[in-house]
Amino acid sequence: MASELPPMQTRGSQFTRGVKAILPILLAVAPFGMIYGALARQSGLSVAAAQSMSFIVFAGSSQFVTTQLVSQTIPGLVIVLTIFVVNLRHALYSASVAPYLQHLPARWKAGLAYLLTDEAYAVSILHYEKEGSAGNQHWFLFGAGLGLWTCWQLSTLAGIFLGAVIPASWSLDFALPLTFIALIVPALKDKAGVAAALVAGVAGVIAFALPYKLGIITAALVGVAAGMLVEGKK
Amino acid sequence: MSIWAVMLLGGALTYLTRLSFIWLQDRISMPPLARRALRFVPPAVLAVVIFQELLYHSGSLDLSLVNTRLLAGIFAVIVAWRSRNPLLTIAAGMASLLLLNLLFSFLGI
Numbered sequence: 543m544a545s546e547l548p549p550m551q552t553r554g555s556q557f558t559r560g561v562k563a564i565l566p567i568l569l570a571v572a573p574f575g576m577i578y579g580a581l582a583r584q585s586g587l588s589v590a591a592a593q594s595m596s597f598i599v600f601a602g603s604s605q606f607v608t609t610q611l612v613s614q615t616i617p618g619l620v621i622v623l624t625i626f627v628v629n630l631r632h633a634l635y636s637a638s639v640a641p642y643l644q645h646l647p648a649r650w651k652a653g654l655a656y657l658l659t660d661e662a663y664a665v666s667i668l669h670y671e672k673e674g675s676a677g678n679q680h681w682f683l684f685g686a687g688l689g690l691w692t693c694w695q696l697s698t699l700a701g702i703f704l705g706a707v708i709p710a711s712w713s714l715d716f717a718l719p720l721t722f723i724a725l726i727v728p729a730l731k732d733k734a735g736v737a738a739a740l741v742a743g744v745a746g747v748i749a750f751a752l753p754y755k756l757g758i759i760t761a762a763l764v765g766v767a768a769g770m771l772v773e774g775k776k
Numbered sequence: 777m778s779i780w781a782v783m784l785l786g787g788a789l790t791y792l793t794r795l796s797f798i799w800l801q802d803r804i805s806m807p808p809l810a811r812r813a814l815r816f817v818p819p820a821v822l823a824v825v826i827f828q829e830l831l832y833h834s835g836s837l838d839l840s841l842v843n844t845r846l847l848a849g850i851f852a853v854i855v856a857w858r859s860r861n862p863l864l865t866i867a868a869g870m871a872s873l874l875l876l877n878l879l880f881s882f883l884g885i
Contacts, residue, residue: 570862577866591779598787603818607825608786618777618785625786628821629793634814637797637806644801655795713873716845719829720852720869722822727856727865730819738816739823746824750832758824765820766813773812 556678560685563665571602571661571690572697577717578605579701584714585613589702596698600691601659603725604628606718611755620754627759635663639683642675650680657687738769842885848873 575596582592587609595605604625611621635658643651666683673679708714730736742765749757797806830849831837838846852869859865 573863573866587779591783594780595783595787598783599790600787601790603822604786604790607821608782610825610829612779612782618779618782621782622777622785622789625782626789626793627817629790631814631817632790632794633796633806634811636794637801637811640797640801643798651798652795655798656791658794658798712870713877716829716848716870716873717866719826719845719849720866721862722826723849723852723856723869724862724865726819726822726826727853728860728862735816735819739819742820743823743827746827747831747837750828750837758821758828761824762817762820765823766816769816769820770812 551677553678553681556681557685560666560669560682560687561689563669563682564661564686564689567661567665568689568693571693574602574721575694575697576701576704577714577721578602578609579698579703580705580708580714581606581609581701581718582698583702583705585609587612592702593695593698596694599625599629600656600694601625601629601632602694603722606721607758610718614755616755620756624755624758627762631660632658635660635667638667639663639670642670643680645675646680654680654683654687657684657691659687659690662687662690732773734769734773737772738765741765741768842880844873844876844880847876 578596579592582595582605583589587595595608599605599608607624607628608621611624636655639654639658643654646654662683665686669682670679705714726739730739742761745761745764746757749761751757752760797804826849830846831839831843833843833845841847848869851872852865855868856862856865
């Protein structure tokens, strides 16, 4: 019974701790959500489509790439494939948290999977590794995930309306590569990661002319191979 | 394919990726090779988009020193590297692009 658990272990307190753990990260996420919303509108998506993508796909980087691809005439299947590849990393998170969620009913697994973003995963796996999975720990992941979800939806909405008032001379589309620079440069911690990024980037320039923007995925695979090669040499 | 179909399919694939091991943990395990490879997917994909946006914005390869997006992008990389601050990186990149564009149009380049 919940009343017999220590105060830190109740559902409500785990949920609150999850929300508190994600709060500082939300300060950094909100501007990205706003930039996404603004770029989505400028790429020609309707208000409903721009907001729905945050709801349906709910994965920042892939949403940014999608706004870039829809502003050109790229076949839908290529965009779907690109979204899939950009989000493949979530399989790592899924495998990583899976042991801690095994005892949960199916509806919890289904719900928490939807909320398993980069940020919610990052704070929750630390929590799980420290405190294990017994009791109400899944409420922590629920709190962190829902906190991020709420922030992403609201900041998208703010960006959608902000995008309409930003003049074209501000070159807002430049925020796309800047956002990606801000995301990956601090995350490049070893030679293998740097090699993956640089080789992929150069390959992307060479493969630019490939039809239907397939150059993005092709070049990314070359970069992944380069990263693994460099890592393997150690 | 409409944008709605793209979002629903892309969203479904993303959701299934997130659900994969949570759902099937006792039946599948991730091959070590895939585990190694997946770590490199985000930097690789994002780098491709960065390079293409900085070098191909005009539609053709522009490696010249009057490519203001390239210059501002390099500046943003340096800011990101030194500060590790995402907001500062974006602000510095946007501001430097605006300033370079102003400067170059003033110089008539």
